[in-house]
Amino acid sequence: MNIVIRxxxxxxxxxxxxxxxxxxxxxxxxxxxxxxxxHTPWHFFVAECDGRVVGYGGVYLILDEGQISNIAVLPAFRGKQIGFKILDRIITLCKNEGCAKITLELRKSNTIARSLYEKCGFVAVGERPNFYSSPCESAILMDKSL
Ligand SMILES: CC(C)(COP(=O)(O)OP(=O)(O)OC[C@H]1O[C@@H](n2cnc3c(N)ncnc32)[C@H](O)[C@@H]1OP(=O)(O)O)[C@@H](O)C(=O)NCCC(=O)NCCS
Incomplete structure (x- = not known):
């Protein structure tokens, strides 16, 4: 399985x-x-598996901060370090662009994504009640200092 992040x-x-x-x-x-x-502050990366786009991640650069919008991998391709590689690529971009930190938010119940972010050095710094809809749920705010 050949994974390319671009x-x-x-x-x-x-x-x-x-x-x-x-x-x-x-x-x-x-x-x-x-x-x-x-919009130039946005950067998107895709993960290709044997030529097929199976995952992606997006980050918005503002002042000295990178704000991750989403990272997602198609269900059949999870557990193969693809999400990790996308996140690693986003972190490298933010470092190269001189960001001081990276921020994101995620659903409180999303323990899998939280584990991915913690593996890459993000820490929970706050909670925003009832932030999401469908279903209604709080957001956990996470940061990584660079
Ligand atoms: C979160 C997501 C992107 C992870 O992608 P992935 O390619 O499956 O993850 P990886 O294989 O790269 O795993 C990296 C780390 O994520 C965590 N992780 C991945 N799958 C996990 C699972 N089933 N249970 C617990 N932790 C898990 C682990 O920390 C893992 O590190 P490890 O392999 O050293 O244990 C993927 O599950 C996804 O697309 N989820 C739905 C969309 C979503 O919720 N995105 C985040 C919104 S901000």
């Missing part, structure tokens, strides 16, 4: 929208993704 381009939007639909209850639409792609 910077995404607009040709990848349909595949990323598909991953969003498969992985989240309130997915980003192709239209929202397209709008983000045209």
């Amino acid at each position: 910077e995404a381009n607009s040709i990848d939007i349909e595949n990323i929208a598909y991953i969003e639909e498969e992985c989240f209850s309130t997915p980003w639409s192709a239209k929202s993704l397209f709008e983000s792609f045209s």
Whole structure:
């Protein structure tokens, strides 16, 4: 299994929208993704497995901070270090761009993603009650200092 992580381009939007639909209850639409792609502070990466796009991650750079929007891997391809490789690539980008820290939020019940982020040095720094809908749930805020 050959995994390649690369910077995404607009040709990848349909595949990323598909991953969003498969992985989240309130997915980003192709239209929202397209709008983000045209804003330079956004960076998206995709993971290709034997040429097929099976995962992606997005980060928004603002001032000296990187804000991760989402990282997602299609269910059939999980547990193969693909999420880790995407996150590692995002961390490297943020370091190279001179960010002082990376932030993100995730559902309180999402222990798998939390474990991935903790493995990469993120720590929980707060909680935002009732932040998510479908279903309603609190967000855990996590940071990593660079
Ligand atoms: C979170 C997600 C991206 C992880 O991707 P993945 O490719 O399956 O994860 P990896 O194989 O790279 O695993 C990296 C680490 O994640 C954690 N992890 C992954 N699968 C796990 C599981 N089933 N149980 C517990 N921890 C798990 C572990 O810390 C793992 O490190 P380890 O292999 O040293 O134990 C994936 O589960 C996913 O797409 N989930 C749905 C979308 C989502 O919730 N995204 C996060 C929103 S911010």
